[in-house]
Amino acid sequence: MNERMYDELIIAPLVIADIEAACALHDGEPEPRAELLWHLHTPYARVLKAVMDGRFVGYACAIVFEDSGWVREITSNLLSMALVLAAFWCNAY
Numbered sequence: 001m002n003e004r005m006y007d008e009l010i011i012a013p014l015v016i017a018d019i020e021a022a023c024a025l026h027d028g029e030p031e032p033r034a035e036l037l038w039h040l041h042t043p044y045a046r047v048l049k050a051v052m053d054g055r056f057v058g059y060a061c062a063i064v065f066e067d068s069g070w071v072r073e074i075t076s077n078l079l080s081m082a083l084v085l086a087a088f089w090c091n092a093y
Helices: 016-024 031-041 078-091
Strands: 009-013 045-052 055-064 069-076
């Protein structure tokens, strides 16, 4: 029996319309909203979202320069963390 656990995992740029879903992963803390907005409006910052089976399940914030960069934070609900980490890693290049 080779059934897939999830139908679809999409990694895409986070947009303003995703801010509420991203902040919901933090149980009402105010800091994530400011951090996400900073990443959306800063030329050398990136933020990607993970959507699994149509549900927003996580995001990753990164700093990217011409020849270097790093992931600053990955936030996800616990049930999908392993899949989200693997997908972000595969989409980083």
